[in-house]
Amino acid sequence: MSTWTSPSRRTVMARTAAALAAGAVTACGSAKPGSGSDPGEPAKADFSERGPITLAKGKDTTGHLRSQVEAWNKEHPDEEVTFLELSESADEQRVQLVNNARSKSDAYTVLGMDVVWMAEFAANKWVVELPKDRFPFDDMVPSTVTTATYFDRLYGVPWASNAELLFYRKDLLEKAGADSAPTSVEEMFEIAEAITGKEESVFGFGSQFAKYEGLTVQITGLIASAGGVLFDDEGTPHADSPEAIRAMTELRSAFDSGVIPKEALTYKEEESRQAFQDGRLVFMQNWPYIWELVNKTDGSSKVTGKVGLVPLPGIGGKKGASTLGGLNWSISAFAGNHGTAADFISYLVKEESQKEFAMATAQAPTLTSLYEDKDLINRYAFWTALKEGIDAGVSRPPTVRYAEVTQAIQESAYRIISGEAEVEPEMKALQKALVKLAP
Known part of the structure; x- marks a missing residue:
């Protein structure tokens, strides 16, 4: 496809290249749970x-x-399950689960765990180690199993996953002479810049840039899309790596040029979805749930039938990566009847149950076979792209002190994209903060 490189864009890219040439560190592989001190014998x-x-x-x-x-x-x-619904807020759920664990209460047996909580609960021995031969781990998407692993031990069974995708306006790309979706972030911003220069009241790109957990999701995936990591396999942070600086420079330049609107600093999932649905964005990064919303035929969407979607593009020739969402089932170390708990988890993650849930809710399953299921492929236009996104997905920093780590990431990232701080010094400051937080 054809590409564009405006003079302002060339200047930004030249500065990025100069910054990268100034220093280098060894590239890191994708992060996996393991950050922190080995807790020793598990529960x-x-x-x-x-x-x-x-x-x-x-x-x-x-x-x-x-x-x-x-x-x-x-x-x-004789083995009845009582369903205790916790808060709808993820932060409040974590507080409820942590308080239960700290009091060593037997009130909760099977725990629905956000993937970023696994390291904290495993390190504190609040959940038990699970036998690898009791659950279908070998049949699951490998990246989902990684989210349930801490120091090579399994503490959860993946039940749900998720990856963000790139949604785009097919009609606007066609009008601009682009015959397919962009394959790199650089190309995406170039196309967006060309289109927004001709289309009134249309901005180039939107995603989740408000100062909340969604910003950590964005930054973690963006750095991985440049070939870097925030934390390596040993739990060492690399926020000031050339890859991280390049990723953040690309993002900052898009804000500076207006390709990403300033209003995106307030975007969470729904705000970015609404902006795209109202026809105000060329590209949008978001979770698959929005597909049916932006294609509604009831008049609520101005882009119905005009939307395409692909896995996220990469930076500098690297493969694009989404930060994974998802939920794992764990077993409390303080409750009894672990045999029933294990069987109940097996029931929830078996193929029949996961397919039934996916057909009804569009929840991304963890069993590899379901991404080749014809019923699901026919039901959801994004199914194949979602599997590719999950395969290439990365985890958020798997650290015991996650709450403090994510806050530090959000603060630094927001200062950069809002123009309050420059990329390189702020990423170096973030590196120092993360080193102090890493065990």
């Missing part, structure tokens, strides 16, 4: 214990998990 389970258990998870907004729990209870009257 063990007694899988011979059977009886009633509780399931503690965030609010079931779909209603479908509750129906699966009810189906289990009909078949297992």
